Amino acid sequence: MNVLETMSLAVRSLLRSKMRSFLTALGIIIGVGAVIAMVAIGDGARASVQKVFDAMGTNMLIVMSGSTNSGGARGGFGSQPTLTWDDLEAIRTQLPSVRAAAPEMRTNTQVFSEDQNWTTSVTGTTPDYFGVRGWSIATGRRFNEADVEAGAKVAVIGQTVVEKLYGAGFDPVGQVIRIKKTPFTIIGMTARKGQSPMGQDYDDSILVPATTFQRQLQSQSLGKYITGVLNVQADANAGTAKAQQDVTALLRERHRLAEDAPNDFDVRDLSELANSRQQSTETLSLLLASIAAVSLVVGGIGIMNIMLVSVTERTREIGVRVAVGARPRDILAQFLIEALTLALLGGLIGAAVGLGVARFLASQFQWPLLVRPDVIFIALGFSALVGVGFGLYPARKASQLDPIDALRYE
Amino acid sequence: MNGQLQQMPLIALRGVSKIYQTGDVEVAALRNVDFHVEPGDFVAIMGSSGSGKSTLMNILGCLDRPTSGQYFLDGQDVSRLDRNGLAIVRNRTLGFVFQSFNLLARTSALENVELPMLYAGVPARERKRRAREALERVGLGARLEHHPRQLSGGQQQRVAIARALVSQPRVILADEPTGNLDSRTSIEVMALFQELRHEGITLVLVTHEPDIASHAGRVVVVRDGRIISDKRQQPVPAEIPPLEEAVS
Structure with missing residues (x-):
């Protein structure tokens, strides 16, 4: 079974319970959205401070x-x-x-x-x-x-x-x-x-x-x-x-x-003055980024939680799959990719939300809208990492199920 | 099928025992069982609950490994294979039919039947074609896109049989396939099994109902982890009501 098929399988099983998938991904959505909005806010604030100091020379x-x-x-x-x-x-x-x-x-x-x-x-x-x-x-x-x-x-x-x-x-x-x-x-x-x-x-x-x-x-x-x-x-x-x-x-x-x-x-x-201002905005960005990182981790735990519930709920499904010839690694891949897909979709939605928030704030405070593509990629990469990291345990659990118990599970 | 392999038993258990450890107590579910199934046989395994027939079925189905003894399936010793090896054997050589159908919910009949081929790496287009053929074979050609919940029990079991058939296994193992069906649909399912048997598929069926066992060509009785009787018989033909009006 190749990766593409496993992915379409994962997406289909996520689509079977849309509301739950959305709620599960919510943590990641908020985390990524926060990262992107906050970095954009930090950059915007820095740029506007920079503009003031550039005017001074x-x-x-x-x-x-x-x-x-x-x-x-x-x-x-x-x-x-x-x-x-x-x-x-x-x-x-x-x-x-x-x-x-x-x-x-x-x-x-x-x-x-x-x-x-x-x-x-x-x-x-x-x-x-x-x-x-x-x-x-x-x-x-x-x-x-x-x-x-x-x-x-x-x-x-x-x-x-x-x-x-x-x-x-x-x-x-x-x-x-x-x-x-x-x-x-x-x-x-x-x-x-x-x-x-x-x-x-x-x-x-x-x-x-x-x-x-x-x-x-x-x-x-x-x-x-x-x-x-x-x-x-x-x-x-x-x-x-x-x-x-x-x-x-x-x-x-x-x-x-x-x-x-x-x-x-x-x-x-005079640059000392500018530097100290610069440093304070950098401290602010760092603070915001760490808050965002915490919410990503919390989002990851949310994914793990729901994946564990899902593995328990779908014990029979796993049993059937194993009975008809799924190897442990097929089951592992299926659940891992499900977690990854959840996290990545959450990341994408979060990125969109974050950009929207950044745009809104930029227009409110008349900052330049600064969106760094590298931040988006890092945030998406990090959410993928969270998905794999927190999906691993439930996926392993699913792949280790005994087919006889799984088929008998009520 | 390979003519050479038909000379030797398709299934051969030699001195198979299965011991479960429950706390300090050892429970022997199977004791030193020898058992052969020739290609094309239709065997019914009978026994009361706790007799060891389910354990026997699990070992035959490569879902479990014997504690001691050897199991040759289609000439291959499968008693010491690891989980991956067993998965491949289940995928290529065996087909399963369960008492409770075990179809994936919220998944169309077609996709359910495609499932074993998914793990065999069959390309998508061929998967669809073969799944459709298998469903047509069991008389469900008009219900490809139905979900299990939209099908009657008999229809669900026929989807499960199509799933067992689709990867062209050497043996189909059916564990109480009629246990959740009324007598009328039970007979339909048994008729289908008899047809498959005439097409040369080997069938092993577990049941506790003598009526059902009467349709098989050989009845094996298990008690206390041993085979206590093994008789060939003239199978009673299942009276086939026309398949199309099978909707209850």
């Missing part, structure tokens, strides 16, 4: 200048400019563990369109900034090295600012705004990024070239010093820890600090 380090110390009163980080444009250039070009670096000089000021005004954050920076911070352009273009070189009066503007000055949906490219009385031509609008993990609106900002910022928007220029922080993006392969080390070593050398002297700057690793 990936593999980010922030370098801040040192603190003042006048008459014992110590200022905070950044109060004493110690980072120079040459430092920035050195970090940018000399360290293989650094992919890009850009200054971030910021001021809050009022900006004017022809008939509106709005107070927002204006940042002076270089073209690297777009990459480091993960800004993309919705319309127009970003400013380039030539604009920075020339100190061009151009601005790239966030969508919240556009809304406030011109109204939603307006294409601001080519418009002129005044920032501290200087007219700037808008050359681009950034794509929407939303909120930072701390609730700031990323889109409520204007980016201008660093040189223009220094010349037009700063009351006093500090010459070779950068009056702000550096955003450094670590090379993804090297990792932020290595980049942090390299940047620290480079700056200490450039600032000629003695070995025991403290740093006159501070390098902060």
Whole structure:
């Protein structure tokens, strides 16, 4: 008797009692459904967290200048400019563990369109900034090295600012705004990024070239010093820890600090924050997966239970089969395949249910719907394993029945 | 059939004993039985309950193995075969008919008859064809798709006989085949057996009713685990009512 025939035999005997088969498979249905829904939920949640941190910039380090110390009163980080444009250039070009670096000089000021005004954050920076911070352009273009070189009066503007000055949906490219009385031509609008993990609106900002910022928007220029922080993006392969080390070593050398002297700057690793968030979602996924695994095992025990009942109920059938020439292994195969079929059908129905739940939740929470085919296959494989594992004992029991007792069984 | 094999007994028990262990007590169900059946014989085994006739039948049917002694079936010593070996012998050489029919419930007559061929590895198409032929042979050609519950007792037993016939066995073993049937259908079934016997099939039948045994060509009586009488007789022909109006 070949496998296909045994399978059709198993399916037929399952179909003879549909309701019972369904209830038996229910444990597996719930288990697999839970696995797939939960993994999809975990992935969706992770992706939405990831999106928030991607908006902040990936593999980010922030370098801040040192603190003042006048008459014992110590200022905070950044109060004493110690980072120079040459430092920035050195970090940018000399360290293989650094992919890009850009200054971030910021001021809050009022900006004017022809008939509106709005107070927002204006940042002076270089073209690297777009990459480091993960800004993309919705319309127009970003400013380039030539604009920075020339100190061009151009601005790239966030969508919240556009809304406030011109109204939603307006294409601001080519418009002129005044920032501290200087007219700037808008050359681009950034794509929407939303909120930072701390609730700031990323889109409520204007980016201008660093040189223009220094010349037009700063009351006093500090010459070779950068009056702000550096955003450094670590090379993804090297990792932020290595980049942090390299940047620290480079700056200490450039600032000629003695070995025991403290740093006159501070390098902060923002990816740690992202990682801790990431870890918490991973812990959540693991928790959900273990709950799902438990329900699969419980489902398996359900199958074993019903298979045992079924073997007892069908003792006479087994006796007849053995009498007409079924070998113990034929009986074993029949019941094993029945258990396997139950578990696999349960798994398939469960997968469908899980996908439905995942889709529903994704639409409710506006997560991306992420369904990993590998998870479906693993879940189905696991339910098959459960079927075979828990079907083995009842099937063995059936195959070991004495035909004489089985035929006489009432 | 193989002419050479017809020279020797189809069934030969030599010094067969069966001892059951019940707690500390040993019960001998069969004691040193010698028994032969020639090809084409129609043997009725009689005996009261507890005589050992069921044990004898189980051993003949390769459902059980003797404690001691030898059993040659169709020239092969089957007394020491393992479960797989016995299963193959039951499948190829023997056909069973039981008192309580033992058909699979919620399964059509056709599928019931196909069952032995399923384990013999006969291809599906041939299985269907032979099962249909066997059912036509026992007069149930019009009831192929009926389930056991939709058939009368006599019809169910005829499905069981078709199942026993379908793999063309050397011997059909019938254990009280008329025990659950009324006298009219009993005679129908016995008539069918007599027909099969005329076609050269060897039949061994267990019964406790002398009426039924009278249709056989040889009657063996078992008591206390021994054969106490073994006589040939002129079989009484079963008066055959027309098969088609057999529905009660």
